[in-house]
Amino acid sequence: MADPGTPSRDTPSHAAAEARLHVVAGAFADRPGVVLPASGGRHFGTATLRVHGRIAAFTPGDHLVVKLPAARVAALVASGEGLPFPDGRPPMREWVAVVSDDPGVWSDVLDEALMYVGG
Numbered sequence: 001m002a003d004p005g006t007p008s009r010d011t012p013s014h015a016a017a018e019a020r021l022h023v024v025a026g027a028f029a030d031r032p033g034v035v036l037p038a039s040g041g042r043h044f045g046t047a048t049l050r051v052h053g054r055i056a057a058f059t060p061g062d063h064l065v066v067k068l069p070a071a072r073v074a075a076l077v078a079s080g081e082g083l084p085f086p087d088g089r090p091p092m093r094e095w096v097a098v099v100s101d102d103p104g105v106w107s108d109v110l111d112e113a114l115m116y117v118g119g
Contacts, residue, residue: 017059017101020101020106021059021106022036022038034051034118049110054118066096073094076098
């Protein structure tokens with residue numbers, strides 16, 4: 001039986017989220033140190049966006065999950081724009097699942113995550 005805190009990767013919604021990550025991440029291809037999901041390895045069974053070898057974003061289920069400063073994560077969760085990650089377990093303070101599936105929103109939070117993780 002699957003762990004209830006582990007998102008399913010065998011669903012159309014996960015496939016759509018991963019495809020969206022590939023498309024939106026392409027806008028960041030020219031940033032130094034960025035490795036696009038199509039070019040890099042997989043982590044947690046899904047594509048990842050990395051900068052300088054560190055994961056900035058991935059799609060473990062049907063949401064984009066990004067690494068941001070803890071205060072920004074708390075603000076996104078408080079506003080309802082984000083969900084604690086992972087679901088069903090103690091949340092990781094610098095990781096948040098983005099509620100929206102709008103590519104513009106994803107682009108904005110990916111930009112933030114790349115700046116934060118890439119320093």
